């Protein structure tokens with residue numbers, strides 16, 4: 001960032017990148033850190049080291065991990081850029097070498113052979129590996145304590161594809177379930193709890209589209225296909241890579257976890273666009289899927305790569321009857337919500353609690369001012385409103401203990417304080433989210449708006 005940043009809404013305000021990497025031992029804490037919190041909260045998000053042009057998009061910044069380490073009531077903050085091939089090449093050149101999708105994929109001749117991976121979307125913990133994910137690229141393994149390391153992760157040298165950014169971990173079997181879809185084919189994988197790929201299936205989907213997230217149940221996978229199609233050829237022709245094609249409708253491909261392409265059942269519904277799954281569960285012959293979804297899109301109003309469109313995501317439930325092959329859809333609330341998380345001990349099972357960011361004030365388009373708790377059995381909600389000028393990010397749920405009942409634990413969320421241009425890490429009691437925070441960790445700098453994270457218990 002040695003030049004002033006170009007004018008671009010993804011480089012301003014909550015999105016403005018920070019240029020520091022630091023460690024903060026014992027930042028100021030208001031309140032008391034719960035004794036049960038022992039482990040690390042990792043959060044990933046885009047933070048460009050250099051910017052290629054004013055066409056930068058938020059999906060394209062170098063990944064930066066922010067970690068808060070909790071140990072017996074004390075906290076330590078650490079942030080590091082992820083040392084991808086791309087990051088290291090640009091650091092050496094002291095300038096941006098890679099254009100983005102709105103630059104039609106342009107890049108410097110010196111890096112034509114390098115991967116474009118930014119590893120900026122999610123960070124997960126599985127078989128004692130910390131993996132940073134970006135759905136167009138291979139996973140990157142990071143060293144948990146130092147946040148360094150930059151090697152593409154290959155699952156014992158057998159995986160060389162892109163990996164989507166929202167894999168699911170079955171809470172009972174420990175399996176890691178995911179797919180690879182940015183490429184010529186859609187390929188589905190199951191990795192056992194020890195990190196070995198145990199199942200792989202190539203599936204022909206009805207069309208190639210943004211498939212950011214999916215759901216599992218105890219026995220099935222649900223792959224939503226929304227009609228936001230992609231095609232690398234468009235970019236080569238100088239057109240936007242993504243295209244909204246509502247005439248294709250929304251499809252859901254449902255298949256048994258260990259199924260084959262021939263087992264896939266397809267459902268069809270009107271065009272909508274959803275990025276994030278809340279959870280899914282089975283009920284006799286039915287599968288219930290809950291997501292946050294934009295479903296009132298005027299046919300030509302959406303341009304995926306535009307930064308001046310206001311989106312409203314609604315908490316939405318689809319019910320698929322596998323026997324009758326029918327589909328029903330219900331909007332569960334009428335406020336804008338995003339970044340849903342659950343108590344992940346109930347992934348794919350009969351969960352009761354869901355937590356997500358929400359917007360209850362009308363004045364903050366494309367930002368969130370609240371964390372919402374929904375009881376999905378009653379559709380009742382509780383709101384923690386952070387007040388004007390405070391913007392929370394994805395709330396991560398941490399159980400109070402291994403055996404605590406569902407939803408008994410803590411919510412961790414970075415909250416940007418606009419008036420002070422810095423961020424706090426706020427800890428809420430997940431059972432009483434409308435109460436005052438249990439603790440607030442004050443950071444002297446801003447955590448740029450980002451995407452997803454995880455909690456890893458202390459060993």
Ligand SMILES: [Fe+2]
Nearest residue numbers: 212276451452
């Ligand atoms: Fe996501």
